[in-house]
Amino acid sequence: MTAEQLLAAPAIALPTLRGAVAGLPSYVPGRRSAGADVAALASNESHYEPLPAAITAVAEAAGRMNRYPDMAAVELRERIARQLGVTAAEVAVGPGSVGVLQQIITGLCDAGDEVIFAWRSFEAYPILVELAGARPVRIPLDHLEGHDLDAMAEAVTVRTKVILLCTPNNPTGVPISHDRIEAFLRAVRSDILVVIDEAYVEYAEAGSGPDSLALYRQYPNVCILRTFSKAYGLAGLRVGYAVAAPAIAEGLRRTALPFSVSALAQKAAIASLDAGEEMETRVAAVRQERSRMAAQLEAQGWKLQPSQGNFLWIRADDDLLARLVEAFDAAGVMVRAYQGDGVRITVADPACNDRVLRLLEAHAA
Ligand SMILES: *Cc1c(COP(=O)(O)O)cnc(C)c1O
DSSP states (O other): OOHHHHHHSOOOOOOOOOHHHHTOOOOOOOOOOOOTTOEEOSSOOOSSOOOHHHHHHHHHHHTTTTSOOOTTOHHHHHHHHHHHTSOGGGEEEESHHHHHHHHHHHHHOOTTOEEEEEESOOTHHHHHHHHTTOEEEEEEOOTTSSOOHHHHHHTOOTTEEEEEEESSOTTTOOOOOHHHHHHHHHHSOTTSEEEEEOTTGGGSOTTTSOOHHHHHHHOTTEEEEEESSSTTOOGGGOOEEEEOOHHHHHHHHHHSOTTOSOHHHHHHHHHHHHTHHHHHHHHHHHHHHHHHHHHHHHHHTOOOOOOOSSEEEEEOOHHHHHHHHHHHHHTTEEOEEETTTEEEEEOOOHHHHHHHHHHHHTTOO
16 A cells, blocks of 8 residues: 555554553663763673583584574573572573563463562662552652562462562662561561562672572562673673572463573573682672772762662752753763663773762862
8 A cells, every 4th residue: 555545545454552661660771872981880781701511612613503592591590509509490590680670570460460679779670560560559669779578568468479679779879777677577478578679799899688598598579680791791691590489480480471591691690600619709809899889989978879780879959960961971881760760870990980079179169
């Protein structure tokens, strides 16, 4: 049909999206722009290249891309299980921990069921919940930028199926202590799955957050969510995992899109776990930079809560936020701005971090 014929034709019904999809918030990707001098500090990626062993493993596996990967990811699940002292039956892998989280929510929630999480937290949470036809229940952070676990426990209803705890929290960097999570687990029904999203756990100082494996052993309704995207530097390969009671983990494996974790990702993840000490050295450098930046920002007059992630969080009203975004944009430093809340800046190499410090100095109170 020509455009004219189309216009003259009687109105026809076009395919429509489900209401839940039409109403979805958009995932706002970390801003990027090309250019040699652009600092990509908007997505909490590792500024290091992948570990050499991971690159080698991918190169070796590349020649077998005509084959499907191991759908059950047996070798990777066994390697993760060995690392954590669990069994492979308790491990489910997916295309990033966001992929695993989608399996968790679609696997547990019927339409109208409720998923409780803190807000502001990871932007993917409300999107995945609404996509499943479930209802997101956002509980505001407390005045120290952390989870308000009392309010979260009070928000539980008969429809609550899943509770998401993000520690350290993205974007505020504030962890939830072991004791507070344990008290929370005692208070909530044991048929609610409590997901502890530890995407940044490698960056956290020992003891700042929970011993999630101990909690999992004590409370079988705990599900631990981890990823190779952040400290392990494999964001582009898409691989993450859950540790959960065998029946839950089995359910996640059943709801997974077939072959969603590529052989390249499986091999790179195994090689990365094998090179754990090298990862630790890198993480230690990021932690040191995080402390240095926090101290300098405090000296400049910024009031920050200590971050346990590879990022810093600056709460800002919309006026300050607009000024910061303009300054960062002009300088080619890509950061993540959240209207009404603040700005999140990934910690990277010292030169990049110095650029951030100089930019912020001009806007300190
Ligand atoms: C980055 C991030 C993830 C990881 O996402 P992947 O899908 O594994 O890349 C999960 N949770 C939070 C809170 C994150 O910030």
